Amino acid sequence: MSQTFTLDGQSIPFADGQTILQAATAAGVFIPHLCYHPEFKPHGSCKLCTVKVNGRHTASCTMRATPGMTVESNTEDINAERRSLVQMLFVEGNHFCPACEQSGNCKLQATAYQLGMMSPHFDHFFPSRALDASHPEVLLDFNRCILCSLCVRASRDVDGKNVFALSGRGIKTRLIVNAGSGRLADTNFSPADKAAGVCPVGVFLKKRRGFAVPIGERRYDKAPIDSIAEEI
Amino acid sequence: MSYHLETAENPEKLRRIAIDPVSRVEGHGKVTLLLDDQNKVHQVRLHIVEFRGFEKFIQGRPYWEVPVLVQRLCGICPVSHHLAASKALDAIVGARHLTPAAEKLRRLMHYGQMLQSHALHFFHLSSPDLLFGFDSDVTRRNIVGVAQEHPEIAKRGVLLRKFGQEVIRVTAGKRVHGTGSVPGGVNKSLTVAERDQLLKDIYHIVQWSRDAVHLIQQVHTQDPGLYNSFGIFRSNFMSLVGHGGDLDFYHGTLRARDDNGKILFDHVDYQDYQSYIEEEVRPWSYMKFPYIRAIGKEQGWYKVGPLARVQNCDQIATPFAEQERREFVDYAGGAPLHAPLAYHWTRMIEMLHAAEVIKDLLHDDDLLSDDLMAHGERALEGVGVIEAPRGTLFHHYRVDENDLITMANLIVSTTNNNQAMNEAVRHVARRYLHGREVTEGLLNHIEVAIRAFDPCLSCATHALGQMPLAVELRDPDGTLVHALRRSSEDR
Numbered sequence: 128m129s130q131t132f133t134l135d136g137q138s139i140p141f142a143d144g145q146t147i148l149q150a151a152t153a154a155g156v157f158i159p160h161l162c163y164h165p166e167f168k169p170h171g172s173c174k175l176c177t178v179k180v181n182g183r184h185t186a187s188c189t190m191r192a193t194p195g196m197t198v199e200s201n202t203e204d205i206n207a208e209r210r211s212l213v214q215m216l217f218v219e220g221n222h223f224c225p226a227c228e229q230s231g232n233c234k235l236q237a238t239a240y241q242l243g244m245m246s247p248h249f250d251h252f253f254p255s256r257a258l259d260a261s262h263p264e265v266l267l268d269f270n271r272c273i274l275c276s277l278c279v280r281a282s283r284d285v286d287g288k289n290v291f292a293l294s295g296r297g298i299k300t301r302l303i304v305n306a307g308s309g310r311l312a313d314t315n316f317s318p319a320d321k322a323a324g325v326c327p328v329g330v331f332l333k334k335r336r337g338f339a340v341p342i343g344e345r346r347y348d349k350a351p352i353d354s355i356a357e358e359i
Numbered sequence: 360m361s362y363h364l365e366t367a368e369n370p371e372k373l374r375r376i377a378i379d380p381v382s383r384v385e386g387h388g389k390v391t392l393l394l395d396d397q398n399k400v401h402q403v404r405l406h407i408v409e410f411r412g413f414e415k416f417i418q419g420r421p422y423w424e425v426p427v428l429v430q431r432l433c434g435i436c437p438v439s440h441h442l443a444a445s446k447a448l449d450a451i452v453g454a455r456h457l458t459p460a461a462e463k464l465r466r467l468m469h470y471g472q473m474l475q476s477h478a479l480h481f482f483h484l485s486s487p488d489l490l491f492g493f494d495s496d497v498t499r500r501n502i503v504g505v506a507q508e509h510p511e512i513a514k515r516g517v518l519l520r521k522f523g524q525e526v527i528r529v530t531a532g533k534r535v536h537g538t539g540s541v542p543g544g545v546n547k548s549l550t551v552a553e554r555d556q557l558l559k560d561i562y563h564i565v566q567w568s569r570d571a572v573h574l575i576q577q578v579h580t581q582d583p584g585l586y587n588s589f590g591i592f593r594s595n596f597m598s599l600v601g602h603g604g605d606l607d608f609y610h611g612t613l614r615a616r617d618d619n620g621k622i623l624f625d626h627v628d629y630q631d632y633q634s635y636i637e638e639e640v641r642p643w644s645y646m647k648f649p650y651i652r653a654i655g656k657e658q659g660w661y662k663v664g665p666l667a668r669v670q671n672c673d674q675i676a677t678p679f680a681e682q683e684r685r686e687f688v689d690y691a692g693g694a695p696l697h698a699p700l701a702y703h704w705t706r707m708i709e710m711l712h713a714a715e716v717i718k719d720l721l722h723d724d725d726l727l728s729d730d731l732m733a734h735g736e737r738a739l740e741g742v743g744v745i746e747a748p749r750g751t752l753f754h755h756y757r758v759d760e761n762d763l764i765t766m767a768n769l770i771v772s773t774t775n776n777n778q779a780m781n782e783a784v785r786h787v788a789r790r791y792l793h794g795r796e797v798t799e800g801l802l803n804h805i806e807v808a809i810r811a812f813d814p815c816l817s818c819a820t821h822a823l824g825q826m827p828l829a830v831e832l833r834d835p836d837g838t839l840v841h842a843l844r845r846s847s848e849d850r
Contacts, residue, residue: 225536226428258419260761266421334762335452337423341539341547344534 129188132196134178139192147187147198148176157353158200159209159238161216161327162275163188170276171214175209175238183197196294210242218249219298221256221270222328228337229329231345235273237352259304261312264334271329290316301320302330364785367402375394376532376797379713390784390805397532398794403785405809407776414767422448422758424518424766427755432771435479437536437745438472438527441771442609443754446743448542450630451758453735454845460728463546464530467720468539469745472715473608474564475747477665477710478523481571485703489578493807515567519710521566522557526717529553531569537690544732548660553722561718565679568711573682575704589790590699593618596667599629599746600756604673606680606712608746614671615661617652620695623651629744632753634699639772646777649770653654663750665705665811670695675708677715682763683708685831693747699783701813706813748812756847773814783808 131138134151139148146169151158160172169188176187179199187200200203216222216235225231225359259267274293282290290311294303306313315321323331341350366372373393400415414428420428428445430437442465446784448458456466464652487500490509499508506513532536538544559775581587597615601607613627613635627635638647639656650659661667670688675681687704690696720726750772757766773780787808790800 159724226424228424228427256423259765260421260763266762311660332421334421335423338427338538338541339546342537 130192130194132192132194132198134198135201139198140237141192144191147178147180147196149286151187151200156189159241159353160188161234161273161345162268162277163213164277164325168278170202170280173212173273173275175212176209177205179205194198201282206242207272210244211248213242214243214246214248216273217244217247218251218271219254227271227329227333229271231348232340233329233347234327234352235271237347241352256301259309259311261310262316262333263312263354264312264318264336265316265323266332266334267311268330269302269306271340273328274300274302275327277327278322279326280304281325283317283319285321286317287317287318288320288322289321290314293305364400364403364789365781382752383775386458388419388807392788392792394792399833400785400790400792402786403490403788404779405781405784406508414769416443417764417767420764421762422451422756422764423762425756425764426540426542427803429769432769434535436476437470438468438531438747439745439752439756440769441531441537442469443743443745443752444756445540445743446544446755447741447756447775449733449743450741451738451756452542453737454543454733455735457544457733458728458730460548460725461731461733462609463720463723463725464545464731465540466547467717467726468527468530469609470546470716471523471530473713473748474525474568474611474710474717475520475523476813477706477713478516478519478571480748481575481703481710482519482706483812484783484788484813485511486516486746488803488807488810489703490678493804494798497799497803500803514634515571519564519567519571522560523713526557529557541732543734546731548728548731549726551727554726557717558721561721562606564755565711565714566766569674569679569683572704575707575847576683576686577756578808586700587696590786590788590811591697592779593697594662594779594782595623595658596671596695597651597661597663598671598751599744600625606668606672606675606684608668608709608710608713610621610745613744615687616695618695618697623654629753630742630777632742632744634756634769636753638774647770648777649775650778661775662779662812663772663775664702664748665709666696666699666748667750669705669708675712677712677719679710680708681713683711686827699808702811702813730807749773750775764831770840773812776812776814780809780812780814783811 131140132133132147132150133139137156139150139156140153148158148160158176158178160173160176162170163166171186171189174186174223177184178187180190180196181328187198213235217239222235224236227233230236256269276293279291281294282288291303292303293300293303295301303309304311304314318333369391373395376392376394387388389406391402391404391406392400394400413432417425417428425448426441429443429444432440447463480527482503486505490505493501502513521741527537528534530545531539532547540549595615595617597613599607599609599611600614613629613632614625615623619620624635635652636649637652640647648660650656651661654658669684675684683837687708739759745752752772753768753770755768759765763808784805787804791804795801
């Protein structure tokens with residue numbers, strides 16, 4: 128790995144084929160992201176990992192690193208844009224952290240803290256989204272979906288089941304269950320599926336677990352998202 | 360026990376005075392008065408004007424979320440809702456008997472809350488009235504004035520509340536809106552360090568609580584003419600009563616007495632509360648009016664909270680509080696004391712009891728146990744009842760086979776006291792408003808009557824005993840004649 132690029136003035140080594148986000152993560156530099164997961168192909172949809180490469184905006188999860196490129200990430204302007212993106216995600220869904228059992232384990236919430244989001248800023252959409260509680264072991268709360276498609280990719284690419292899909296276009300895009308009834312209970316989904324464990328927010332909830340983990344022992348109670356080893 | 364002054368015969372000929380908002384009672388409240396040309400009072404109502412909607416919007420949510428969600432009803436005693444919901448859901452998950460550790464940890468959390476809430480109410484909200492007088496200099500009648508005139512009392516008030524909040528923090532994870540109690544048990548026990556930290560302070564907390572009882576006892580007994588009559592009305596009263604008739608804030612069976620102290624019902628399993636309690640809706644208020652079903656709407660209303668609890672139980676299991684209870688009962692002379700201002704005295708007896716229970720629990724090694732969860736046969740319906748700082752609190756839920764809430768009914772403490780508070784306000788209006796010009800002192804007399812019940816009217820954390828009030832006096836044509844307005848920012 129003799130090749131390097133510059134990220135916020137720091138020299139970052141990379142291997143052929145690595146993206147900016149992969150190389151930065153390997154070097155211990157955090158770039159905010161929600162739809163990216165190291166086990167899946169980049170999706171490039173949440174745009175939270177947007178950086179400036181040689182002065183132009185691009186998603187760092189999809190842009191391959193090249194020798195000598197100059198990348199800006201942790202700047203006031205870019206973080207302000209990321210903050211706006213997170214605020215939009217908050218108002219497009221129904222994210223009520225105070226009563227959400229994923230609070231403290233949620234990447235959206237942790238990222239909002241990391242970016243210094245103090246309010247939703249935009250008007251809430253308050254969409255009406257029904258829960259799918261049909262499955263005996265897992266409940267789906269679509270109110271919290273941020274359309275990262277990680278469950279779609281996991282079910283299709285790892286579980287080989289294709290249980291989930293994004294349906295509709297534009298602002299009407301939504302997560303659906305691939306069954307005639309639209310109910311999770313009518314699919315071959317299993318709680319052991321990869322799809323059940325990749326949601327960065329609180330859509331997939333193991334039933335009857337609730338608030339079993341006390342405050343202080345949740346994932347992001349211990350350290351903010353940009354300093355947690357597994358994130359790096 | 361009547362609805363005298365609830366509805367005037369010819370309201371169109373009367374002047375209307377509105378105190379709007381009184382302050383926050385799970386939302387906002389207002390008082391309206393109708394007066395004739397001679398300033399005689401014809402109608403007085405305490406309205407709760409805001410619709411909260413928790414019973415509706417938790418429908419369709421998973422049941423395990425409810426104890427954390429519903430506690431957002433309140434910022435002062437959220438633990439009450441947290442635990443009442445948990446108790447209802449214990450029945451639904453089949454946890455008929457919690458593990459000893461879980462029950463004691465929940466009890467510790469609750470008694471910590473009782474301590475902090477009672478301390479907040481007495482020292483921060485009520486002591487300015489009680490120490491300086493109801494119509495004393497308004498610029499001094501606040502907690503800052505108390506801190507200047509009685510710094511030790513103010514300091515103890517702050518530290519008593521702080522201790523209670525610390526008890527909540529170590530059991531629930533946060534001082535306000537924690538997650539410690541879950542259906543079937545709790546999610547954490549205490550560490551040795553947490554327990555020892557509380558043990559370090561508990562002995563002077565008990566002593567300060569004793570001193571607080573003596574302070575209010577002295578204030579009350581020095582002016583019996585005022586304290587035994589202000590806002591007085593007679594009523595039934597109800598509370599949970601623990602094992603063997605003990606005062607118990609966390610668990611027990613329902614007991615109600617009539618205004619003479621005669622038992623109306625006893626040993627009632629609260630899962631069956633709907634056979635005994637019914638709620639009436641009146642068109643002028645968003646808050647329902649509960650009453651004892653067997654007696655009926657007219658005579659069946661009751662009061663709850665410290666004054667009801669201390670006189671409803673047979674004894675208190677901790678020695679200092681029991682000693683104080685006996686002194687109170689002796690003072691009452693063998694019959695129930697109905698004076699609203701006696702709420703303060705009994706509230707401090709309860710705070711002392713809470714401190715003593717916390718002390719005893721902190722010496723129990725079950726608090727360190729990891730045996731925290733119980734399970735059993737699943738049910739589709741459950742009721743949880745707890746004695747919140749302000750009185751008996753009912754949570755009732757039904758769930759479907761998919762674990763979602765289909766029905767919720769909450770009867771909060773302030774609701775139980777709805778008619779009682781109306782009666783107290785009417786009495787004060789008759790006694791102090793009659794034929795007089797509206798003054799700030801009058802407004803505060805109405806506040807004092809409401810505040811004695813410690814409804815969530817006075818639980819807004821920023822109010823600090825200074826309810827924002829607005830009074831407008833209009834002539835029969837609606838023209839503004841006289842107006843007084845007071846907001847918390849004005850002081």
